[in-house]
Amino acid sequence: MSHATGLKYLKKDSLPLMWCSGCGNGIVLAALLRAFEELGYGNHNTVVVTGIGCWGKADDYITTNALHTTHGRALAFATGIKAVNPKLNVVVLMGDGDGVTIGGNHFIHAARRNIDLTAIVVNNCNYGMTGGQFSATTPADSFTSTTAYGNPERELDICALAGVAGANYVARGTVYHGRALQNHIKEALNKKGFSLVEVVSPCPTHFGRNNKMKSAVNMLRWLKEKGVTREEYERMTGPEKNGYFVIGKLADRNAPDFNTRYEEIRARALGQ
């Protein structure tokens, strides 16, 4: 089999990409489109739903059906689409501010409902589009345009949240580990029920510049060094863990998804 390029899903007349040089979004987009190709997704039966933010602009570059929604609410719109047409592949692209800060409530309940959506949350640790303010995933003490003296708040573990809320599939990747990321996305797309891939990604323009990682290369080095397997992470003790994060598959279950459960409810209702 020839190597999937994903190019047939790329809207070439929308190029060049609007993202800053050194941004990781292009790598995530490529991984997503390659996964589409490997799974044989059609433009007709696929809907890409985006929120607002840098990664939320990704729908502009994808040839499938698309719905560019309001800030934080992409999962709610996607839920309506999937609920009435279970045959559609519904993929939801959100950033950390969009998907789990303003949209945190929808994130919890989409996972709990186990609706068959694939959420790809690009976590660049800040609000890139509005100028690099801190989000729910900005690490404590980090510097952003609204934490000039360091972030007083702690960061949210997106994957842990999805896991406890009931997602069927949870994985964390980075844009440095491109091939693994593509595999995670493919597994997530294939999984029935709610699946989440968190992608830790560089924002050299804001987060990197504010936190002594001005160049994209420095940021990729950060991802390479700090993204470790669960085994590596668990071997570390106490303060050694500071700054490190686990990459890889974190949850994989087969609980019935919302539409399957609703079919059961319909059968009960009609039986009465």
Next chain:
Amino acid sequence: MVETAKLIQGNQAIAEGAIYAGARFFAGYPITPSSEVAEECSRRMPRVGGVYMQMEDEIASMGAIVGASLAGVKSFTATSGPGFSLMQENLGFAVMAEVPCVVVNVQRSGPSTGLATKPAQSDIMQVRWGRHGDQIVIALSPSSVKECFDLTVQAFNLSEKFRVPVILAADEIVAHMRENFTPPAPGELQVIDRKKPTVPPEQYKPFEPESDGIAPLAAYGSEYVFHVTSSMHGPEGVSNNNPANATWKVSQLHKKLELYRDEIVLTKTFDVEDMDILLVAFGAVTRAARAAAVEARKTGIKAGVLQLVTVWPFPDRELAQLAGRVKTVVVPEMNYSGQVAGEVRRVLGPDPDIKQVNKFNGQIITPQDILKAII
């Protein structure tokens, strides 16, 4: 099967009207005094091949019905005051992205949590102007259980025909009132479905109006692949920041309803032929106004009633035509500021004597309240 008369509640009639109109998706969040719409849909939707979803909040409810509608299924939600406030942003999305859907707002007393179980008619301006950005909307207001049913069907029809969200501005009184009601047989009321594209898929532009001013709407999952955004967009549905395009788009949102204004604006009149006084009412207060007009005539005062079935776009021409026959116009409404009375003044100018009857304590306006202003 011949349907017989049933004693049902306004909220139930709204749910049944929606199903009659073809709605097969309801997403909502419980809130008094609209919850019975959700409860009825939770029982009925799975039996008619539809889906009931109880979302995490009203923001999500509004988003979900937009998503479901774009997947080709007629969709609606029901809420009240605080929930209606939360829906505004995604309701604006439906306006901008031209997505048919129906939002039921069972008005209750505010501001804020207010008198959560008591009626009001104080969201009339929020219905019209609650969202940011310039736009026009359609809103209908039922005065009886039958109208709860009929106007819900009508709301879906207008929504489907013009690719707009339509608001059913009910109130706690009509929503919780029980009346005898015989559901219409299938086919008895007209049911309109949205216009689908007929061009080859590669030529489809989801926001390009046809000669009737309305753009056909495909469904996700059909042979048509399309892009929808609430950012400023051109006919093909992708972002476009060109000033000329913005002029076109915002004008188009207005013009498509202005063009069909006479079809959208619905009113009813009672005893207006020989009247000396005109009562202008909407929603549950219409009932008190009609009773007051009957009582007034017993004392020799010829009163007539104009019911605003459509509250937005405001029935300005219908009002002006009738008001030309009288010296006094009375506007009873359950709010402090006279939200509709202000519109009546805007339309009629300073000449007629315009009297307001306002009640905003969670109690219904009675015929006696109105008679005091007449006699």
